[in-house]
Amino acid sequence: xxxxxxxxxxxxxxxxxxxxxxxxxxxxxxxxxxxxxxxxxxxxxxxxxxxxxxxxxxxxxxxxxxxxxxxxxxxxxxxxxxxxxxxxxxxxxxxxxxxxxxxxxxxxxxxxxxxxxxxxxxxxxxxxxxxxxxxxxxxxxxxxxxxxxxxxxxxxxxxxxxxxxxxxxxxxxxxxxxxxxxxxxxxxxxxxxxxxxxxxxxxxxxxxxxxxxxxxxxxxxxxxxxxxxxxxxxxxxxxxxxxxxxxxxxxxxxxxxxxxxxxxxxxxxxxxxxxxxxxxxxxxxxxxxxxxxxxxxxxxxxxxxxxxxxxxxxxxxxxxxxxxxxxxxxxxxxxxxxxxxxxxxxxxxxxxxxxxxxxxxxxxxxxxxxxxxxxxxxxxxxxxxxxxxxxxxxxxxxxxxxxxxxxxxxxxxxxxxxxxxxxxxxxxxxxxxxxxxxxxxxxxxxxxxxxxxxxxxxxxxxxxxxxxxxxxxxxxxxxxxxxxxxxxxxxxxxxxxxxxxxxxxxxxxxxxxxxxxxxxxxxxxxxxxxxxxxxxxxxxxxxxxxxxxxxxxxxxxxxxxxxxxxxxx
Numbered sequence: 001x002x003x004x005x006x007x008x009x010x011x012x013x014x015x016x017x018x019x020x021x022x023x024x025x026x027x028x029x030x031x032x033x034x035x036x037x038x039x040x041x042x043x044x045x046x047x048x049x050x051x052x053x054x055x056x057x058x059x060x061x062x063x064x065x066x067x068x069x070x071x072x073x074x075x076x077x078x079x080x081x082x083x084x085x086x087x088x089x090x091x092x093x094x095x096x097x098x099x100x101x102x103x104x105x106x107x108x109x110x111x112x113x114x115x116x117x118x119x120x121x122x123x124x125x126x127x128x129x130x131x132x133x134x135x136x137x138x139x140x141x142x143x144x145x146x147x148x149x150x151x152x153x154x155x156x157x158x159x160x161x162x163x164x165x166x167x168x169x170x171x172x173x174x175x176x177x178x179x180x181x182x183x184x185x186x187x188x189x190x191x192x193x194x195x196x197x198x199x200x201x202x203x204x205x206x207x208x209x210x211x212x213x214x215x216x217x218x219x220x221x222x223x224x225x226x227x228x229x230x231x232x233x234x235x236x237x238x239x240x241x242x243x244x245x246x247x248x249x250x251x252x253x254x255x256x257x258x259x260x261x262x263x264x265x266x267x268x269x270x271x272x273x274x275x276x277x278x279x280x281x282x283x284x285x286x287x288x289x290x291x292x293x294x295x296x297x298x299x300x301x302x303x304x305x306x307x308x309x310x311x312x313x314x315x316x317x318x319x320x321x322x323x324x325x326x327x328x329x330x331x332x333x334x335x336x337x338x339x340x341x342x343x344x345x346x347x348x349x350x351x352x353x354x355x356x357x358x359x360x361x362x363x364x365x366x367x368x369x370x371x372x373x374x375x376x377x378x379x380x381x382x383x384x385x386x387x388x389x390x391x392x393x394x395x396x397x398x399x400x401x402x403x404x405x406x407x408x409x410x411x412x413x414x415x416x417x418x419x420x421x422x423x424x425x426x427x428x429x430x431x432x433x434x435x436x437x438x439x440x441x442x443x444x445x446x447x448x449x450x451x452x453x454x455x456x457x458x459x460x461x462x463x464x465x466x467x468x469x470x471x472x473x474x475x476x477x478x479x480x481x482x483x484x485x486x487x488x489x490x491x492x493x494x495x496x497x498x499x500x501x502x503x504x505x506x507x508x509x510x511x512x513x514x515x516x517x518x519x520x521x522x523x524x525x526x527x528x529x530x531x532x533x534x535x536x537x538x539x540x541x542x543x544x545x546x547x548x549x550x551x552x553x554x555x556x557x558x559x560x561x562x563x564x565x566x567x568x569x
Contacts, residue, residue: 001062001370002147002292004112011154012109015116019043020102027099042122042160044115045101049422054093054101055118056108058373060128060146060170061089061380065360065369070111072356078104083356085341085349087413087464088167089127089373090118094420116154121162123153123234127169129177130374133293134336134382136328140189140197142172143293145226148281152227159234163241164249166234167206179375181205181214181495182467184251185233192220199226203233203263204255207461211497212252215260217267223286228279232271236263296368296383301333305386318393320442321404326389333386337367338406339379339396344436347429348414349377358399366392376413376452378406408445409453409518410436413464417457417474418481424457426474426481431455431510438511439518448518451532452491467491469533470517471498472510483510487517487544488536501541502549513548520547 004012019039026036040047044055056071063071071091075083078100079093086092096104108114118125126146133141149168153159159166171178172189180186186202199221205214221229240258242248255263312319326335339359342348351359359379363371366388367381374380384392396402405411412435415421417428432455439445454468465471471486482504489498505513520543525535536544 001064002059002143002289008112009109012112012114012116015043015114016102016105016109019105023098023102038120041120042117043101043105044118045096045098046119047422048094048420049418049424050095050420052096052098052101053420054096054104054115055086056091056093056113056115057118057125058089058091058113059150060126060132060143061130061373061375062143063371063373064111065364065371067111067113068356068360068363068371070107070113072353072360074104074107075353075356082350082352084347084416085351085373085377085379087375087377087415087462088118088125089130089375090125091373092416094416119165120160121164121166122160123156123162123166123168126150126153127167127178127183127375129171129173130372130380131177131327131336131382132172132372133295134329134331134334135173135175135177136330137174138172138330139174139191140172141293142170142178142187142189144286144290145187145189145199145223146170147289147292148227148285149230152230159238162234162238163243164246164251166237166251168230176491176493176495179464179467179491179495181493182207182211182464182491183214185230186214187226190220192222196222198222201229201233204252204260205495206250206252207464207466208250209247209459210250210253211461211466212256213495213497214252215255217260217264224280224283225276227281228274228276229267229271231279232267232274235270236266240266295331296370298331298334298368298383300331301385301387303332303386305389308386308389311390317402317404317442318390320446321393321402322389324404324408325406326384329383335384335386335389337381337384337389337392338374339381339401340403340406340411341378341401342405342411342436343400343403344405344410344440345433346436348412348432348436351379355399355401358395358401362392362395362399376411378411404442405445407450407452409439409448409451410445412436412453412455413468414455415457415462417455417463421457421462423460424474425459425476426457426483426507428455428457428463428472428474431472431474431483431507434511435514438515447522447528449528449531452489453514454489464491465489466497467495468498469536470514475504477504481507483507485510485513485517485548487541488533490533499541502545516547517544520544 046053169178169183170187188200201218202214203217372380414428414432418424455472456463456465457474467489473484484504486498
C-alpha cells in the first residue's frame, strides 16, 4: 500500500493543526456556526441528527493492520465502541464530540490517515476495485492511478468549491466491482492499439433524486493524459454546473442537459487549451508510485489442498464460507477472502472496536497486514494462503465474523437512515435487520442465489437502492415511514436503474413484501441457474406486481394481501 512521503506527513499534520485552531475559535464564539460549517465539512465533520459524525477517508479502500487498530482505538476512546464502513470505502464515527475531533485527527495522522475532502462540494475519496492487484481478471492495478488522482485532487484550488460533491471510481478488471457507471466520472483501464493500456472515460453517472447511468465520454485515453483530461472535464463542469438549484447541481444533470456529444465537444476544446506538459503525469511519477502496490512476497503453493478439501466435505458451514466468501487469487495457492459485516440481525457495515482489532490481527497473520474496505460494506483480506483457510475461518467464527453470505440476500447494503441522519425520511437499519432475520437460513439463501438488496433512508441514495436487484427507499407518507420497492437495478457492467414496482409499504410490511418477491422468482424461474436479475429482465415487473398487489383496483398494498400471497400462495 502507499506510504506517505515527507510532504504527505506535513500536509496531514498541518491540516489537523489548522482544524484544531478552527475548533477552538468555534468553541470560544469567535466563529459562528455558519462560518464554521464549510471549515468542518472540508475536514469530514458533519452535524447530524443526534450530534457530530466524522467521516474518515480510506483511499481506494486499502487499510493496514496498524490503521485498523487506530480506528478501533478511536471507536473506544471517542465514540461508542464501533464504526460504520460506508459505500464509499470510508468509515464513519457517529458519536464524536466537537472538542475531541482535533485529537482524533491527530491520532489518524499518526497512521497516515485523515478526513480531508470526505464531505463538501469537492472531489471526494477516489474508490476502486477492492480486489485490485490480486484479481485474476485484472488488466492493470487501478490503485496506482487512484493514488495519482488522490494526490492531484487533494486541496486542488480550482475544485474545492464545485457546484456539488464529485465522485470518481476506477477499475482495471474485466468485471466492474467498483460500480464505475454510477459515478460522476468512471474510469476503466483498457487496452488500445498495440496492447498499450489506457482509460475508457465515462461521465454523468449517479444516484440520488435523479439517477443516471454514466455515458461513454472517450473510448481510449492515453495514460499520460489522465490528469490533464480530467482537469478539462472538471473545468467544464465547474463553469457550467448549476449553482442555483441544489437538486440540479451534479454533473449528471449537466451532461444530460447538454447531451453527451456537446459535453464531449466542450471537454475536448477545454483540453486543447490546457498546458498538458504541466499537467500530464510524468513516467517518473508513475514509476515512483507503482512499487508501493507491488504484491507482497507470496510463495507459490499448490493450487489445491487436501486438508481443506476434507474439511469442506465434513463441515457444511466451512464449505459454505469457502464457496461464498472466497475468490481466486492471481497467484496459485492463495484465495481472496471476504469478511461479511452482515451477520443477520446486526447493523450492515458496522464493526465494533473489538472486531476491528480482531481484523487487524487476522490481516497481520493471514493477509500480510493488509485489508480492503468494499463499497458493499464488507472487508476483504486479499492475500490468504489456501492452506490457512481453515485456521482463518475458525478465528472468524470465534470473533463473530464468519457470516458466509457474501453476495446473497442477507448481504444487505444499508445507509444509517433516520437513526442517525437528519436528511433521512425513514429508518434503514431496522428494515435491513428484519429482512436479514427473515432470510437467515443458509440453505434458502443458497437456493435464492446471487442477489443484491440495497436500502436507503432517503432519496439521496447513500444505500445505493437504485442499483440493487431489489432496492428499498424510505419515504415519508403523511408523517409515517413507508418504503418504496424497485426491481432490476444493477451496479456492474450491465448497470441499470431499478424500476419502481408500485405503491409503498408500511415498515412492518416490508419483509412480507420481499418474501412475496422472492417467492415469485423461485416459483417462476426457468431453472435454478436463472438468477434473480436474469428472471426480472425476462419477465419484467408484471408477475411481481400481481403477487404484491393482486387485483385491487386502487393497486394499494395491504398487510393482509401481502401475507395472503406469501403464505397462502
